[in-house]
Amino acid sequence: MKILENLAKLCAIIAGVLLTGITLMTCASLIGRNTTGDSIVGAFELTGVAAGAAIALFMPLCQLRRGNIIVDFFTSKMSDAVNDKLDRFGTLLLALIFSLLAWRTTLGGLNVYSAHSETQIMGFPEWIVYAMMVPPFILTGLIALRQTLFGFGSEEAGETTI
16 A cells, blocks of 8 residues: 555645646746736646646545545444445445546547647647546556455545655
């Protein structure tokens, strides 16, 4: 689990760097537009690209820490054993969903790569975004599968530190 945990943390760090970069770029573009009248052309395209990748990159750490919303209205009075089985079933479903997402994102990326699809203003290759999303989707699925098979240790319960 330590390898999965370290990879999840690495993904989150990369996501943080991406978000910091688009924040600085947006600030520079706004300052330029309001002072000299010049802004960064296509900044909103890069913001969309980086934000999409960052969301995917945060998913593994979210799953590792069990940060997804759990609605326990109907299960709060059930025993710990029943709740554990339900949680494991939920993580199994999540593992299947993220496997499906990884597969379909791979196919989508191959499609836009073969079509030479680019953003309108900057001509940024769209396949790069797909390529950045597939590894964290796979990692999230692996973390969920591990949680399904072996349960939730203290490191998954939000007690780890970055």
